[in-house]
Amino acid sequence: MNTSVKIKHLYVLCICLLINAFGFSQDKYIDKNGTIVFEASEKLFEEVKATNKSTTAIYNIKTNEIAALALLKGFRFKNSLMEEHFNENYIESDTYPKAIFKGKIVDLDTNEDLTETAVEVNVKGVLQLHGKEKAIETVLTIQKVDDIISITGSFSVTPSDFEIEIPKIVRNKIAKVVNVNLDFKLVKK
Numbered sequence: 001m002n003t004s005v006k007i008k009h010l011y012v013l014c015i016c017l018l019i020n021a022f023g024f025s026q027d028k029y030i031d032k033n034g035t036i037v038f039e040a041s042e043k044l045f046e047e048v049k050a051t052n053k054s055t056t057a058i059y060n061i062k063t064n065e066i067a068a069l070a071l072l073k074g075f076r077f078k079n080s081l082m083e084e085h086f087n088e089n090y091i092e093s094d095t096y097p098k099a100i101f102k103g104k105i106v107d108l109d110t111n112e113d114l115t116e117t118a119v120e121v122n123v124k125g126v127l128q129l130h131g132k133e134k135a136i137e138t139v140l141t142i143q144k145v146d147d148i149i150s151i152t153g154s155f156s157v158t159p160s161d162f163e164i165e166i167p168k169i170v171r172n173k174i175a176k177v178v179n180v181n182l183d184f185k186l187v188k189k
Contacts, residue, residue, distance in 0.1 A: 027062040029149050029186035031055075036070050037181045040159075045173040050075035050086065057184040059149060061114065064105040066123065066151070068182070071098050090164055091130060100128045103136065118143040123153075130162040140182075149186040154179060 034055035040048040052074040059066045072093040077083040087093040103125015113119060118141050127136050140153035156177050159166055166174055 026188070027060050028189050029059045029061065030189045031057045031184045031186045034068065034182065034184040036068075036075075036183075038075070038178050039181075040175040040178040042173055042175050046082075047078065048082065048174055050077045050083070052076070055182075055184075057151070057182075057186060059151065059184075059186050061149075064108055066101075066103055066105060066125070068101045068184070069098055073097065090159070090166065096130045101125055101136065102128075105140070105142070108142070114142065114144045114149070116143060116145050118150075127157070129157075130164055132162040134161045147188055149184075151184045151186065152182065154181045156180065 033053060034057045036052045036055050038050055042048075052070050053076075054074045055068055055070040057066070057068040072091050073087055075083070075086065077086065103123050105121045105123050108114065108119070108121045120139050121142055122137070123140050124135070124137050127134050134157060136155055136157075138153055138155040140151055142149065142151050144150075156179050158177055159174075
């Protein structure tokens with residue numbers, strides 16, 4: 001079985017596990033094409049930025065639980081060599097193929113607060129990446145227009161949070177803090 005087929009099977013399996021972990025009822029909203037962008041650029045050097053437009057996100061409006069799964073080989077860079085180095089040398093995506101976030105919106109009463117007016121909410125959870133876990137606390141913006149819940153926001157991590165080693169030769173060309181932006185448009189399932 002070639003690598004591409006294995007990755008597709010792994011992706012389907014991960015989505016099934018994520019959905020199963022959340023259970024499935026009318027309280028769930030899902031986005032299978034969510035966007036995550038990370039940037040670790042340093043001034044005066046080549047842009048270090050990648051986008052993944054196939055992130056799966058699930059939100060339970062009754063429990064305020066939120067989860068997201070991104071296959072790491074889904075991140076696209078402007079420079080294909082940079083993409084190759086990211087997958088093979090830094091993130092080791094053959095060994096650690098996915099990033100998973102599981103958390104909860106801690107200050108939203110969905111029965112009253114989820115409207116067409118965007119509100120900022122606090123989210124606490126755990127990001128699993130490169131075989132390590134890190135607690136994440138951030139502020140996201142959430143709103144519901146018609147049957148679509150939009151969730152946007154950002155947070156920061158460092159490669160050292162996940163024991164990702166950056167070789168000395170490029171260490172000054174990559175930011176010590178990686179900014180991560182997300183944009184999900186979830187529909188009821």
